[in-house]
Amino acid sequence: MTKFxxxxxxxxxxxxxxxxxxxxxxxxxxxxxxxxxxxxxxxxGVSFIKLNFFTKAFSRGNPSEKTVALTYDDGPDPENTPRLLDELSKLQVKASFFCIGENVEKHAGLITQMADEGHLVCNHTYRHGRWTNFLTPGKLAAEISRTAESIEKITGERPAFYRPPMGLTNPRTAKAAKTTGSAVVGWDVRGLDRKATSPGKTIKRITGKARNGSIIALHDSGVDGKVMIAVLREIVDNLRKRGFTFVRIDELYSQREA
Ligand SMILES: [Zn+2]
Structure with missing residues (x-):
């Protein structure tokens, strides 16, 4: 029985x-x-995915493991994503990308690069509209399935993880996730990077809130590319010095407590 x-x-x-x-x-x-x-x-309940109000969402890994996962939403983006992939490669960090289906089809080469470089490609609906989360369960499931098929066609692997747009949930999220066999993923640390014009606040927010098993939510689309890279460098440096290891969502998920 859900909390709802x-x-x-x-x-x-x-x-x-x-x-x-x-x-x-x-x-x-x-x-x-x-x-x-x-x-x-x-x-x-709709606004805070980590409350698991309407559906069980994976919003944090095992609190006894010193691992964290970097997640990037809304891409791939033709400007930002290549820069981000280069920087992740230099830093030797594997990330998880929650991609929008429309962007997957427009920038298939970036999806191939993500997969080839060891990152995890995940599902963030096909259109990511304002009302996508409130579509009927059937239409929402169709959005998720269409994106999953586009990703699978490129990478050969069907994404198992789904993040609702803006992290909003409702009873339909649970039904659509069940229909499509997707695990719903949230976060426990939000970068609030969409409106950031300098990296300071986002860095402070993430380094201040990160803890064992944290899922860190950032964007590679709709953000300032320079800020995005500065945030990445600083949080990787800071968290590594504190003993954290960066893993993909699938690894964090496999470490979770029963
Ligand atoms: Zn999004």
Missing amino acids: TVVTIVFLLILAFVMVFSTGAPGLVLAASICLAYLIVLGI
Whole structure:
């Protein structure tokens, strides 16, 4: 049973109790307040994937392993991704890329390069639209499957890991992930790099929050390329000095506690 189901049952029981035992205007105000509180809880559940509110998501590896995973969303990007791949190669770090299906088809050569250089190519839906997460389970599953097929055609390997756009979840996420046989992946450290014009805050945020098993969420599309590279160099240097090893999501997943 998901947390969403439990919260909904409790909400309905409380609401029924109030409707039966409270009358008049105070009863209506109380019922409205309970409904509002329920909606706020749902909103929090949609926004924070690591709460596992609607579906079980993999948002952190084993807390007793000194490993972390770098993840890059929304690519591949013709400008940023080649620079990032070069830098990852120099640093000898393997990353996991949550790619948008449309971009996979436009820049197939970069997907080949990712796979050839030992990175993990993962699924981030086909269109990554504002409302993609709220498509019907069937349409959402079609988005995931179409991207998986595009990646498999290029790399020969069907991606097992799926990250919902913006990390938003709802009951449809769980159904679509089940239909497509995908493991839902979140994060526990968010770079908030999309609007960064200098690397400082993102570096501070990541190095301050990273811990054993952390999944670090960054972007290789829609970001300033220079900032992206500066962030990568500094966090790799900082975390390695602190004894962390960088691994791909599949390795982190295999280390997770039962
Ligand atoms: Zn995204």
